[in-house]
Amino acid sequence: MNRGADRYEFASDNTASICPEAWDALQKANADKAASSYGDDRWTAQVRQLVREMFEIDCEVFLVFNGTAANALALAQLCQPFHSVICHEHAHIETDECGAPEFFSGAKLLLTRGANGKIDIGEAEAAIVRQPELHSPKPRAISITQATELGTIYTINEIRALNEFARKRSLFIHMDGARFANAVASLGCAPKALTWEIGVDVLCFGGTKNGIGAGELVIFFKKELAREFDYRVKQAGQLASKMRFLAAPWVGLLTDAVWLHNAEHANRASRQLAERLRSEAKIDIVFPVEANAIFLRMSEQLVRGLHGRGWDFYKFIEPEVYRLMCSWSVTEADIADFVGDIVALKRNEEAKH
Numbered sequence: 483m484n485r486g487a488d489r490y491e492f493a494s495d496n497t498a499s500i501c502p503e504a505w506d507a508l509q510k511a512n513a514d515k516a517a518s519s520y521g522d523d524r525w526t527a528q529v530r531q532l533v534r535e536m537f538e539i540d541c542e543v544f545l546v547f548n549g550t551a552a553n554a555l556a557l558a559q560l561c562q563p564f565h566s567v568i569c570h571e572h573a574h575i576e577t578d579e580c581g582a583p584e585f586f587s588g589a590k591l592l593l594t595r596g597a598n599g600k601i602d603i604g605e606a607e608a609a610i611v612r613q614p615e616l617h618s619p620k621p622r623a624i625s626i627t628q629a630t631e632l633g634t635i636y637t638i639n640e641i642r643a644l645n646e647f648a649r650k651r652s653l654f655i656h657m658d659g660a661r662f663a664n665a666v667a668s669l670g671c672a673p674k675a676l677t678w679e680i681g682v683d684v685l686c687f688g689g690t691k692n693g694i695g696a697g698e699l700v701i702f703f704k705k706e707l708a709r710e711f712d713y714r715v716k717q718a719g720q721l722a723s724k725m726r727f728l729a730a731p732w733v734g735l736l737t738d739a740v741w742l743h744n745a746e747h748a749n750r751a752s753r754q755l756a757e758r759l760r761s762e763a764k765i766d767i768v769f770p771v772e773a774n775a776i777f778l779r780m781s782e783q784l785v786r787g788l789h790g791r792g793w794d795f796y797k798f799i800e801p802e803v804y805r806l807m808c809s810w811s812v813t814e815a816d817i818a819d820f821v822g823d824i825v826a827l828k829r830n831e832e833a834k835h
């Protein structure tokens with residue numbers, strides 16, 4: 483957090499406001515003078531129906547308040563306390579959820595490496611082999627983030643290979659899809675082609691970073707895996723009594739593929755920002771820009787200058803890799819302002835030398 487920051491456009495995709503379609507749906511839901519509670523309302527029913535249409539399968543759909551809960555409860559559903567979950571060392575479930583997945587599931591996270599934020603199968607295999615059978619938690623699931631924490635995308639073939647590996651080892655596949663929409667937009671494929679068709683068992687589908695205020699979906703593609711999940715959600719304090727107000731914005735996103743348009747916009751903005759940073763400011767972009775995140779190398783001095791001009795953003799990897807994110811609401815003017823400030827700061831810096 484920077485004192486005096488007033489430009490949050492690129493700090494994260496959760497700094498954006500609620501998109502008009504979601505806002506409109508929320509208002510419509512509020513026009514119902516009274517409705518059934520705890521998800522027994524027409525808005526929640528409609529979300530479930532729209533998700534089934536989107537994924538072209540009869541799946542089980544649950545709404546929780548945020549992504550941490552979605553991941554933690556989904557993994558708890560798949561694992562016993564003597565199990566482990568294979569994930570990337572940069573996985574959100576490892577670095578940003580305060581241990582919630584381990585707390586709720588009792589299972590241990592088994593960290594692996596891999597270039598560009600993606601699990602390398604050889605590394606995963608080695609991590610399993612290093613664990614003496616019976617004396618270590620039994621690998622039960624593999625968790626992949628799509629799009630990844632480093633703004634890259636698993637291709638369909640890469641997930642297919644992970645699925646082969648998972649099936650051989652009887653592992654479930656969990657997908658942290660806080661930015662699933664950005665992945666679909668980037669690959670231009672059907673949502674099913676990126677999930678159940680290639681072995682994904684449960685998807686945590688994020689809406690917050692796509693354009694709503696709160697509420698994430700937990701989707702079980704094999705209905706039997708969702709057994710008693712409703713109780714788990716309630717026990718964890720994640721069952722909204724006025725669920726229609728979590729559901730309605732989702733109806734806004736899922737109608738007329740607003741989720742996809744929002745993600746396409748964010749991805750396009752990121753590509754544009756990255757290209758301009760490279761060409762106009764000679765900035766070094768660290769990972770391939772495949773979704774809506776840009777990782778860039780900047781000197782401390784340049785960062786201080788940007789903060790001084792009000793820009794808020796985070797350092798991600800020591801010593802000098804920072805992250806910029808684009809959301810559905812980033813405009814060309816925002817991009818021009820940021821690039822303009824960087825170019826000006828670099829010019830001042832050079833003039834001093």
Ligand SMILES: *Cc1c(COP(=O)(O)O)cnc(C)c1O
Pocket residue numbers: 548549550551574575627630631658660661690691
């Ligand atoms: C934002 C995010 C989440 C969810 O975070 P919450 O703050 O709990 O909603 C999960 N996974 C990834 C990769 C994220 O970026």
